[in-house]
Amino acid sequence: MKKVEPIRDLEKIKEVKNILLKRCYRDYMLFVIGINTGLRIGDILNLKIKDIKDKTYITLKEQKTKKDKKFKINQDLKEELDKYIKNMEEYEFLFKSRKGINKPISRVQAHRILKSSAKKAGLENISNHSMRKTFGYFYYKKYKEISYLQKIFNHSSPFITIDYIGINQDVIDKTIDNFYL
Numbered sequence: 001m002k003k004v005e006p007i008r009d010l011e012k013i014k015e016v017k018n019i020l021l022k023r024c025y026r027d028y029m030l031f032v033i034g035i036n037t038g039l040r041i042g043d044i045l046n047l048k049i050k051d052i053k054d055k056t057y058i059t060l061k062e063q064k065t066k067k068d069k070k071f072k073i074n075q076d077l078k079e080e081l082d083k084y085i086k087n088m089e090e091y092e093f094l095f096k097s098r099k100g101i102n103k104p105i106s107r108v109q110a111h112r113i114l115k116s117s118a119k120k121a122g123l124e125n126i127s128n129h130s131m132r133k134t135f136g137y138f139y140y141k142k143y144k145e146i147s148y149l150q151k152i153f154n155h156s157s158p159f160i161t162i163d164y165i166g167i168n169q170d171v172i173d174k175t176i177d178n179f180y181l
Contacts, residue, residue, distance in 0.1 A: 005125040006133035006166050007035075007118075013134070015121040020113070027113045029084045030095050030105075034131025036077050038139070038152055040064060041128035045104040050090040052081055065154055136165035 007013050013035065020028040033044055042063040052058060058071045073081065085094070093104040105113075111128050118126035132153075139149055140162075150161045162168055 002125050004127045004129045004133065006130055006137040007123060007126065008134075008137060008166070008170070010138075012121055012123060016117050016123070019117040019120050023113075023117070025084065026095055026105075027117070029080065030110060031114065031117075031131060032077070032080055033094075034128070035134045035138075036074075037071050038132050038135035039069075039071065040132060041107055041110055043069070045093075045095055045107065045110065047094040048090070049085050049088045049092050049094060052094065053085060053090060062154070067154055069154075071152075133165055136161070137167070140165055140167060 007016065016031060017028060020031050030044065033039070033047075034041070037044075037058065039058070039060075040063065043060055046060070046063070047058070051060070052073065056073060058069075058073060060069050061067070062069050092102055095105050095110075097103045097105045097109070107128065114126060114128055114130065118124075118130070136149055136153065139152070140146060143149075146158045146161055149165070150158050153161055153164070155161045155164065
């Protein structure tokens with residue numbers, strides 16, 4: 001199995017956003033939330049309107065770790081979310097499936113959505129988890145604060161976090177580019 005990668009290029013992120021926006025506003029918002037919160041796909045898909053409407057934080061119990069999670073909704077994300085949920089009811093899932101009554105899309109469907117848009121943008125090794133890794137990659141690039149990111153991701157060590165977001169490979173690649181005997 002290939003290792004899933006973050007999207008490391010801001011232009012490619014914009015391209016994926018544009019592809020998704022043309023396809024479906026719901027799919028665009030799924031990607032926007034994924035890359036701006038670093039939440040796991042299972043936790044994102046379980047969100048309901050009441051979990052974010054008029055809230056400053058997304059609070060939940062992580063599906064995987066069973067740990068409590070509190071993530072601040074910044075102003076930019078809040079504005080995007082408010083536009084998206086404008087005509088939705090509080091009991092509805094944030095990312096409703098077209099199948100059934102008030103059910104979220106499946107992880108498999110989320111994977112298909114992301115994979116197809118990434119492919120159109122010329123990206124490989126992209127899956128649902130790439131959104132979380134993309135968040136981590138750019139958070140680290142901006143703040144260079146691995147301990148905060150480790151806490152956000154609930155990782156047990158900074159080494160796991162660095163490897164997880166693909167920074168090690170970037171650093172190694174750069175050192176090899178400048179190495180010749």
